[in-house]
Amino acid sequence: MGLVVQKYGGSSVADAEGIKRVAKRIVDAKKNGHQVVVVVSAMGDTTDELIDLAEQVSPMPAGREFDMLLTAGERISMALLAMAIKNLGHEAQSFTGSQAGVITDSVHNKARIIDVTPGRIRTALDEGNIAIVAGFQGVSADSKDITTLGRGGSDTTAVALAAALDAEVCEIYTDVDGVFTADPRVVKKARKIDWISSEDMLELAASGSKVLLHRCVEYARRYNIPIHVRSSFSGLPGTWVSNEKPNGDVQVEHAIISGVAHDVSEAKITVVGVPDKPGEAAAIFRAIADAEINIDMIVQNVSAAATALTDISFTLPKTEGHKAIEALERTKGSIGFDSLRYDDQIGKISLVGAGMKTNPGVTADFFKALSDAGVNIELISTSEIRISVVTRQDDVNEAVRAVHTAFGLDSDSDEAVVYGGTGR
């Protein structure tokens, strides 16, 4: 038996009872002969409460101090979890991100891991301990200041430690049973996926699936670490995410389509009346990039020859909409466009599956399903293994259900649709 890294999110350790339940599960893994490293998030709403306190003392809390504040949350949960394990008669030691050797850059509030040197974790394991590590945090290589990793940071901590410790698997425990073919709150017939390739999982994550974040899957793919996403409540097998199809005990379906993701957290900005000449689009996206805003889809409309003006639309997180508008307004004079339109009533539906590459007709079927459901398409974007469309937000749930059914993903339908038609 090898080393496993287990990660428990805030909802799994929301109170003393949760911590005790998780402690039992960890001890079970240890009893099964594994070396166990546990990455834990802050309890329940702790992080939100700390953010609220920060806002009470300062309207714009500074990065360094904000990170110092937030990391108190995992410090509490990890110490309590270690105590609960010791109370079950097993040895456990907790470690901060810094103590665990999670070395980051110096970008406070969203630091990137640049190295993991888990010497103390290795020693603790060798001495028979279960090692508990604070998720979401590290220490800056340059300034020695405490940093946090931003959204999904604890999952990334877990995968990074799994890679550095050469773990058999990184188990991500959460409050759902795994990755589904669509969001089960929207699609009642969504099925749990037993295995999904890292590549498909990356696309699902980028398209709005919230079970695993893009960053964590990317890290796992790069270091070839299998992830097992599962419920900390049910104990049932969940979804395996890995580069290679596992053989042996994991049932793997050979589906063409992995799933349907949707996302209603984005907004659309249209820059109206952009002079249709070289460098204009570059200037617009330089302004956006300088404001450190990540954008998603981009569409440039065909220019009307008579006016030599064009419109450029792009999508971005709603939370960054205000910042983007400001950045563009500031450069309006130098770029020279007519106006900006902001639309936060959009939704995105994405179909993801490596099978698309070799199965022509997927795109046509996707559009037909949307059309049959009466859903109007506003933007389209594709990759080798994904098609995404932007629609009205009100149409999103209906669209997801229609596509899920059309591609044979409903749990009582037959196996995946077989393609033999013409190109997509």
Add this chain to the structure above:
Amino acid sequence: MGLVVQKYGGSSVADAEGIKRVAKRIVDAKKNGHQVVVVVSAMGDTTDELIDLAEQVSPMPAGREFDMLLTAGERISMALLAMAIKNLGHEAQSFTGSQAGVITDSVHNKARIIDVTPGRIRTALDEGNIAIVAGFQGVSADSKDITTLGRGGSDTTAVALAAALDAEVCEIYTDVDGVFTADPRVVKKARKIDWISSEDMLELAASGSKVLLHRCVEYARRYNIPIHVRSSFSGLPGTWVSNEKPNGDVQVEHAIISGVAHDVSEAKITVVGVPDKPGEAAAIFRAIADAEINIDMIVQNVSAAATALTDISFTLPKTEGHKAIEALERTKGSIGFDSLRYDDQIGKISLVGAGMKTNPGVTADFFKALSDAGVNIELISTSEIRISVVTRQDDVNEAVRAVHTAFGLDSDSDEAVVYGGTGR
């Protein structure tokens, strides 16, 4: 203007308003031209809440993890305080005990400081920052684990930093105006002391005065750091504690008696029927010492020649009473005593003042004051500058008031009583 270390307790930073008020006071010191290092405790009841959580997951939380847990409290308060200062337009950086170079031994929950290496604090000050340091915590020199300093730990952190940074003064901000000639809740006429010698303060602290703990005063005396205890609410001058009488701006009274302290937190154990032969007392106190219990007063009654048996009484913190009884019961066979009596209804009254040394008659006047007040004395213990008696707990308040009046300490009385009589 030199460097000042300011320490703020949990009641001063109990909520966002308190943190903002303290931030203003800190900024004022900075504006006055000082370099400022601030030591801060956890907010209000945070530590108690964390202890409560720990007890929910484990009846006997382990030292290392318990320390990891508790140190989250100061992490929160120090980060918020730094944010609040920055919000007032001044630069501030917060540091954990470990980052501030507070190096301790490895005794979790009550570690001792063995070195302070404040390189990062010095750098932060030199760059124009106000440095905020987490009180009560350090890092073990051997294991690199996080430790806590136990009761009064934040005061000790402040004094230790003041010594290592060669500060002008260590200001201890609290919720009272300073050190008084007696507890003002018991003695309405108690006076604030403007200056008290470190030596007298040590005796007061050892005798139950709670404003400053023994350990912190001892550290300050050893490194010759003046302490200024004052209110974070009123801003008035408080009490200076130093080895030498200050000259200049501080008014100093030449009192014979510094004050009257009392303590109702102790209990008395009497070991009845101890064989009156060499080694018996040693065996009893070895058993107590092995259980890591600190005892205070010890009295051995005169042996009744007929029985060759004696009684030995000692006082100790009530919180350790159970442990002491257990330790003694275990050794009953080898020591050979008849029985144990436990009494937690005692109180201690102490009169403290360096003037005692050269003023005979103090003891006689002390006993007369108690006698006039109808207070019965059960045990007596003295040092060069202190007399302590144990009485019934119910008599303590009346005894303190009587002694305070008898020695001319009441705020509307004349100056201290003059002695010319015979020895005490």
